[in-house]
Amino acid sequence: MKLISLLRSALAALIVGVAPAVAGVADIVIGQVAAFSGPLAPTGTHMRAGAQLYFDAVNAEGGVHGARIRLISKDDGYKTDETVRLARELLKESRPLAFIGFVGTGNVEAMLEKKVLSDAGIPLIAVRTGAASVVQRNDPLLFLTRASYAEEVQKIIDQYATTGYTRFAILYQDDAFGRDVLGSTEQAISKAGGTLLATDSYPKNTTEVGAAVKTIAAAKPQAVIMIANTAASAEFLKQS
Structure with a gap:
């Protein structure tokens, strides 16, 4: 809506x-x-x-x-x-x-x-x-008719901070979109006093997230920030 x-x-x-x-x-x-x-x-x-x-x-x-x-x-x-x-x-x-x-x-x-x-x-x-x-x-x-990704991800990290979540991992799409938001997310985590435990990517126009699932699961984060399209995000959740 x-x-x-x-x-x-x-x-x-x-x-x-x-x-x-x-x-x-x-x-x-x-x-x-x-x-x-x-x-x-x-x-x-x-x-x-x-x-x-x-x-x-x-x-x-x-x-x-x-x-x-x-x-x-x-x-x-x-x-x-x-x-x-x-x-x-x-x-x-x-x-x-x-x-x-x-x-x-x-x-x-x-x-x-x-x-x-x-x-x-x-x-x-x-x-x-x-x-x-x-x-x-x-x-x-x-x-443009929406907020920037930097503004959105800052709100996400700030909200996590209010619940005591400080240990993060990032899944991102390996393209201009993913790399752009990756930088903003790293800055937001640092600003909130959090710790980035793991970062991994998947190729654009695919749902090949298997390797990233293993990398991120091994780090045992409290929360995973997914800079991903709908299908890749769903596949990540299925395999996690």
Whole structure:
């Protein structure tokens, strides 16, 4: 529900901002490139569902100055090269007014580094990342709707501190996302006076966490901070 609420707020702001420009237009195309297959498919699917739910509600009320909102989504499988390729393909084929709901730190970074947004002159709204490498860019075409990962993990560690948990281990995804949050988590543990007993990773786009389970279990932490996608987190819990 929180995700849908955030998307609704972001989309409402977009619609209000573009309304004068779309009078007389048959369709307002919004583009999305996200993971609808692979380990991160649930996240991409939920992002799409939240956006579509709101667009359907707007269209049911007559759209925006009579123009209907049409969401076109493409599956990048959580692969950064595919994110850029499919975004450019979508721009060429459908000429979207804006992008929404992209998933993944490295995927969003690639969009910015390859200048896909600036070259097209369109915004990207409500991305599924809170990495410092994205948040601190202050890109005028990137609109964030969530707290940073650093803020989130600090709250998690602070909460553990109130319950007397001081011995931690970290599981992280070995990519831009995982390494970004790993640094923030290490800092948060140190700031709270905790001890980091073990750290291990798993490859992106997999659920290969077996080795990490053994490493972390051997350290006997009181709590494990998982910087991981849904499928990998679930697999870690199954094997623990």
